[in-house]
Amino acid sequence: MENNRNFFITIALSVLILTLWQVFYMNPRIETQRETARIEAERVAQEQKAAQPVGTTPGTGTPAAPQAGIPGAPTTQAAIADRAQAIAATGRIAIDTPSLKGSINLTGARIDDISLKHYRVTVEPNSPVIELLNPQALPSGFYGEIGFVGSEATGAVPGPDTVWTAEGNQTLTPATPVTLTYTNDKNLTFKRTIAVDENYMFTVTDTVTNAGGADVALSNYGRLTRFDKPLHASTYVLHEGLIGVTGTEGLQEISYSTIEDDKQVLPGKSTDGWLGITDKYWAASLVPSGKQPFQPRFSYFDDGRPRYQADYLTDPITVAAGQSATVETLVFAGAKEVAKINAYETDRQIRQFELLIDWGWFYFITKPMFWLIDNLYKLLGNFGLAILATTVIVKAIFFPLANKSYKSMANMKMVQPKMLEIREKYADDKMKQQQAMMELYKTEKINPLAGCWPVLIQIPVFFALYKVLYVTIEMRHAPFFGWIHDLAAPDPTSIFNLFGLLPWGVPAFLMIGVWPLIMGVTMFLQMRMNPTPPDPTQAMIFTWMPILFTFMLASFPAGLVIYWAWNNSLSILQQGVIMKRQGAKIELWDNLMALFKKKPTPAE
Secondary structure (H helix, E strand, O other), X not given: OXXXXXXXXXXXHHHHHHHHHHHHOOHHHHHHOHHHHXXXXXXXXXXXXXXXXXXXXXXXXXXXXXXXXXXXXXXXXXXXXXXXXXXXXXXXXXXXOOOEEEEEEOEOOEEEEEEEEEEEOOOOOOOOEEEEEEOXXXXXXXXXXXXXXXXXXXXXXXXXXXXXXXXXXXXXXXXXXXXXXXXXXXXXXXXXXXXXXXXXXXXXXXXXXXXXXXXXXXXXXXXXXXXXXXXXXXXXXEOOEXXXXXOOOEEEEEEHHHHXXXXXXXXXXXXXXXXXXXXXXXXXXXXXXXXXXXEEEEEEEOOOOOEEEEEEEEOOEEEOOOOEEEEEEEEEEEEOOHHHHHXXXXXXXXXXXXXXXXXXXXXXXXXXXXXXXXHHHHHHOOXXXXXXXXXXXXXXXXXXXXXXXXXXXXXXXXXXXXXXXXXXXXXXXXXXXXXXXXXXXXXXXXOOOHHHHHHHHHHHHHHHHHHHHHHOHHHOOOOOOOOOOOOOOOOXXXXXXXXXXXXXXXXXXXXXXXXXXXXXXXXHHHHHOOOOOOOHHHHHHHHHHHHHHHHHHOOOOHHXXXXXXXXXXXXXXXXXXXXXXXXXXXXXXXXXXXOOOXXXXXXX
């Protein structure tokens, strides 16, 4: 039984270490540099493009039609590298809301210039704001477009080349919607009203009036087209790429690499839902009208200029002679703030819109974890303090189980002499040794695996907290105290340059900051509260585990390392109190002193 106990403990710890190492190693550090690296890559690409002769490039500006008959973008386009030039090249209507700034391109009525006022690329206060949607001419082109597909009977209908006429010289704000009009040669008048709320949702209302003498039929389409992708898209714990909830398929998450291979994913028709393109913290999505069934589609096109596209095409809409028809489409473009996403799902009745945030398979743990941290933040005013308070609450919830576990461990310490006696007595007969051990466990009411529970209990909490820190924008750039200015980024200090006192850089794998060291020390002390395991393999794992975890967690978000260090500290106090109540000896001091004592030689 003792061998089984050691085996299970070894397996549990090994699986934990390997999982953490394989799944999470270096990802947090990469992600903290992500937006900065992307901006730099865009700058380099723009400089290279600006150095080339300005001209036209056939095919590079043509997002292919999501369905047969949907028009593409202009087939030729001047190579414009500068954002300001790209915006100035077309007529526009300005956008100014509490959360957004930008403009709408009157050519195609594209929403292709959106910046997020409250979010910056880095934690520095003078860092550039996040530019979410960009004109097609830029290397980072990313835009939303809504139009129509007609026939010979309808004449020319609004598409990517259509130049709309703005009524008045207005700025789009939450209080002042804007109206665009277009009339074709078949007496069809298209009136588009664009409204926006104080956050990130646009409402596009198209009214088609048929002043001709015959009924006409036309289809409504919408698309989100993107010409670049994140430098490090999609990890084991986060989806980035094409996403949607439509039809009977439910949630569909299609990574950039998958759509590059498959070229096209065509779900079944739907009458509700949404589709779009998501990044870690930002997203753009379309919510088609529920009045007409629509065909969603996710695509990748590599002809000329590679691009990714999420789009839909409705069934034909009949507009009787002398009558009008109205289609309403919602366009989301902004930060994936949990409260706002949930409110849109409820208020706008968007099916499962909350899945725009990647809560993961263990959402039933992750979402309550975020809810608790977020509410504690509202109370305490600091996400770091909220994490510390959450740790205390979690420890309190699991206290009965941990208390039982520590009691069993304390009893194990008290019967150590009897266990050693059994080993010596049956040293040559492992079968009798195990039988005697089992009888001892039964008599003393000891669970030999109880010591595993404190570690195993932490695993789901650890993963849930990691997910919250990793994917929720609320944690992005959230400061703690001292040198921690971003709980979602690793501790920026390192012992190898004396925490910044020495003037040299440190390789990424040697960035062992203050909080990882505190975590390692608390884990070491927690291990040393127990007697040294008699099994050599188990003893080696317990000895090296604090060191290994210190190096591994150094690249993790600082908030997670702070949680682990604080949890270890609480566990030490809890275990010490329980052991004292049980009359078991606390081995911490003796184990620490033994580290400095001279080890006896075999001859001695």
